[in-house]
Amino acid sequence: MQESFLQKRLRDVAAVLVVSLFMFPLFWWALTSFKPTSAIFDKDGIVWFNFKPTLVNYAVTMLGKSRAELAIDSGNTFGVGGASSYDSRQTIIDSLIVAVGSTAFTLLLAVFAAYALSRMRFRWRQAYLNWILSQRFMPPIAIIVPVVFMFHYLSLGDTRLGLVIVDTLINLPIAVLLMKSFYDDVPVDVDEAAMIDGATRLQIFWCVVLPMVKGGAAATAVLCFIFSWTEFLLSLFLTNSIRTLPVKITTFVTSTGSEWGFIAALGTTAVIPSFIFILLVQKQLVRGLTLGSLKE
Amino acid sequence: MVSQHLRALAVDAPAPRRRRAWPQFLTSEHPFPWLAPITAVIVAFGVYPLLYALWLSFFKRNPVTRINVFYPTWNWGKLLTDDRVWGAIGHTYLYTIIALVIELGLGLAIALLLDSDRKGYGLLRALMTLPLVVPPAVTGMMFLLMLDGSFGVLSMGLVSLGLWSPAHPILASSGSALAGVLLADIWQWTPFMVLIMLAGLRALPKEPFEAAAIDGATATQAFIRLTLPMLSKIIAIAVLIRGVDLFRIYDYVKVMTDSGPGTATETLTSYAGTIYFKNADFPYASTISLFTLFLVIVTSSIFIKLFKVQF
Numbered sequence: 001m002q003e004s005f006l007q008k009r010l011r012d013v014a015a016v017l018v019v020s021l022f023m024f025p026l027f028w029w030a031l032t033s034f035k036p037t038s039a040i041f042d043k044d045g046i047v048w049f050n051f052k053p054t055l056v057n058y059a060v061t062m063l064g065k066s067r068a069e070l071a072i073d074s075g076n077t078f079g080v081g082g083a084s085s086y087d088s089r090q091t092i093i094d095s096l097i098v099a100v101g102s103t104a105f106t107l108l109l110a111v112f113a114a115y116a117l118s119r120m121r122f123r124w125r126q127a128y129l130n131w132i133l134s135q136r137f138m139p140p141i142a143i144i145v146p147v148v149f150m151f152h153y154l155s156l157g158d159t160r161l162g163l164v165i166v167d168t169l170i171n172l173p174i175a176v177l178l179m180k181s182f183y184d185d186v187p188v189d190v191d192e193a194a195m196i197d198g199a200t201r202l203q204i205f206w207c208v209v210l211p212m213v214k215g216g217a218a219a220t221a222v223l224c225f226i227f228s229w230t231e232f233l234l235s236l237f238l239t240n241s242i243r244t245l246p247v248k249i250t251t252f253v254t255s256t257g258s259e260w261g262f263i264a265a266l267g268t269t270a271v272i273p274s275f276i277f278i279l280l281v282q283k284q285l286v287r288g289l290t291l292g293s294l295k296e
Numbered sequence: 297m298v299s300q301h302l303r304a305l306a307v308d309a310p311a312p313r314r315r316r317a318w319p320q321f322l323t324s325e326h327p328f329p330w331l332a333p334i335t336a337v338i339v340a341f342g343v344y345p346l347l348y349a350l351w352l353s354f355f356k357r358n359p360v361t362r363i364n365v366f367y368p369t370w371n372w373g374k375l376l377t378d379d380r381v382w383g384a385i386g387h388t389y390l391y392t393i394i395a396l397v398i399e400l401g402l403g404l405a406i407a408l409l410l411d412s413d414r415k416g417y418g419l420l421r422a423l424m425t426l427p428l429v430v431p432p433a434v435t436g437m438m439f440l441l442m443l444d445g446s447f448g449v450l451s452m453g454l455v456s457l458g459l460w461s462p463a464h465p466i467l468a469s470s471g472s473a474l475a476g477v478l479l480a481d482i483w484q485w486t487p488f489m490v491l492i493m494l495a496g497l498r499a500l501p502k503e504p505f506e507a508a509a510i511d512g513a514t515a516t517q518a519f520i521r522l523t524l525p526m527l528s529k530i531i532a533i534a535v536l537i538r539g540v541d542l543f544r545i546y547d548y549v550k551v552m553t554d555s556g557p558g559t560a561t562e563t564l565t566s567y568a569g570t571i572y573f574k575n576a577d578f579p580y581a582s583t584i585s586l587f588t589l590f591l592v593i594v595t596s597s598i599f600i601k602l603f604k605v606q607f
Contacts, residue, residue, distance in 0.1 A: 004565070006412070010417075011409065011412065012334070012339065012414075014409055014445060015410055015412075015417065015420055016420070018406055018409060019410075019420045019423050019424055022423075022424060022427060022483065022486075022487065023423060025347050025439070025442065025483060026426065026427070026430070026438075026447060027436050028441075028442060029438050029587055032441065040447065041447050064346075089440050105448065106531075109333055109334040110334070111332045111338060112331075112333070112334070113330055113331050113333075113334040115330060116330030117331075117473075118325040120327045120330075128331070132334075132338070135338060135342055137540050137592060137593075138342070138346070138592075138598065139543070139544035139565060139585065139588050139589055139590060139592060140544070140590065141544060141546065141565045141569070141585045142346060142349060142567050142585040142586055142589040143341075143342065143345035143346055143585075143587070144572075145349060145350060145572065145578050145581055145582045145585065146345035146346075146348035146349050146352065147350065149348070150345060150348070151342075165337075165341055166341065167336065168337065169337065169341045169342050172334060172337070174410075176334070177537070178550065180541075200323075200324055200325070201324035201325050202321075204323035205324070213337065225471045226429050229431065229435075230429065230430070230431035230432060230434075231431075232431065232432060232433040232546070232547045232550075233546050233547065233565075233569075235551075237569075237572070245431065245434075246431040246432070246433035246434060246547075247435060249434060249437060250433055250437065250550075250551055253437075253440075256411075258440075258441075260441055263437055263441070264441070267434045267437060267438065270430075270431055270434050271426075271430050271431075271434065274429035274431075275426060275429065276428070277429075278425060278426070278428070278429045279422060282421075282422060282425065285425060285428075285491060285492050285590075286492055286494075286495045289428075289491070289492070289537070290492060290533060290537060291486060291537065292494065293533050294495050294496070294530060294533070
């Protein structure tokens with residue numbers, strides 16, 4: 001059905017409008033991070049661009065500067081906590097370690113398991129696949145209490161390794177199903193040709209098939225990284241001193257008031273790595289989110 | 297047989313080397329070594345805790361002595377008579393259903409809008425995916441700031457348009473708090489539906505639409521008679537996956553309202569969290585969590601049966 005010129009322009013306008021609407025919170029968030037405290041808490045009207053941009057919020061959260069050092073206008077500052085409680089450098093490092101660690105661990109387990117599930121025919125294969133899939137449907141809250149006890153017993157509570165393990169558990173179903181669908185795209189003839197040449201399964205996997213799904217593995221890694229980077233509930237329950245970014249940011253809300261400038265600065269920083277990664281794997285995103293059930 | 301003959305004929309061929317050091321199930325030809333590590337991880341940190349949670353739910357915790365006593369019916373009995381549980385079930389279902397309907401409807405509409413090959417639409421589609429990767433806790437904070445009663449941009453906008461009374465801050469009034477939390481969810485997850493619907497739309501065959509156009513069908517007719525039925529499978533999968541995630545909503549509620557005001561936005565997961573953190577009644581928190589899992593399984597099984605979902 002051909003659209004007329006008018007219809008085309010109408011669609012353009014509507015599309016831009018809708019996408020802008022969805023971009024607005026992100027824009028507002030980034031804008032807030034450059035505002036001085038007085039502009040954030042202005043109750044008289046919405047402050048758009050009539051403020052003096054400042055990097056104070058980033059200096060406190062990213063560089064660990066104290067408020068006194070930066071001589072912030074003290075008119076509207078809340079909270080009595082020293083600047084150190086807003087210094088988020090360690091948080092970012094911890095979050096990165098946990099996200100990268102669990103991504104590596106997940107991928108290591110998933111590339112092997114998914115290969116077997118894609119290539120080998122054995123009894124219970126479908127049942128096993130369903131079992132792994134069912135883990136994705138389990139609410140993390142259902143296992144969190146025993147996991148806290150277990151980790152306490154194993155001295156894994158409040159450690160990065162503990163978070164790596166639980167994030168791996170959460171990511172495994174998606175990673176396995178995603179990798180399986182990438183393996184399924186590689187023709188079985190490839191395996192058979194190598195087998196005729198006398199290669200063992202492990203050799204075929206390592207030298208032939210794995211290099212062919214490198215792109216898919218990268219996309220899986222990105223999705224695992226994002227899921228782990230954004231994970232909130234498990235980190236909240238399992239850690240006290242080590243704080244991943246989503247948990248840390250909520251601690252800036254106190255009973256005496258919220259440091260919105262710092263929150264916005266840290267929040268803006270938090271989304272940057274995910275944004276970069278997600279633009280790299282646009283195509284595989286749908287597969288990942290739908291457990292590989294839809295083929296892009 | 298054949299191979300024996302061939303071997304007999306090939307006189308000069310060297311005898312096949314026999315190297316059977318490992319039992320068969322430990323070689324790479326057998327699925328066992330491929331699947332054992334992942335199975336071990338899932339059993340140790342997924343299945344075992346689940347069984348442990350079930351075991352824990354049979355204990356009664358004494359709040360004073362902090363000792364757990366075996367009392368199998370205590371927590372489950374308490375669960376069934378706990379008004380807050382029933383309230384939380386209501387909020388959870390209400391939240392899940394409203395979010396699903398809005399996200400699906402909006403998602404489908406926006407997908408149709410962005411499904412164009414013209415210049416610039418690729419960029420719009422890419423931008424549309426960005427909300428998906430914002431940590432939900434950060435999204436919650438974002439909307440907490442924008443919905444703040446005294447200086448939030450959305451609240452101020454609504455008030456200045458005369459659509460909202462400043463006397464009732466959106467997140468602090470029991471009537472509208474759930475809507476505020478829903479707004480954050482809808483902002484973050486409508487793009488998920490858009491993405492899936494776009495993938496579905498892109499995969500549709502062209503021919504039926506061309507045939508319909510020749511027969512003089514309008515765009516609306518083509519959408520209802522062709523697009524929707526052909527997308528139904530994908531819609532069902534999207535609703536199932538999103539529905540299960542919605543059912544265990546925690547991040548937005550915890551960050552934005554902390555189940556309040558009162559218990560106006562308390563969901564099953566957030567109630568379990570409250571019991572865990574505030575009362576430290578671990579057996580009861582486990583019981584509520586398991587009950588949540590039970591409801592997820594029952595509801596999604598009914599859905600799968602009803603709509604014949606297939607992965």
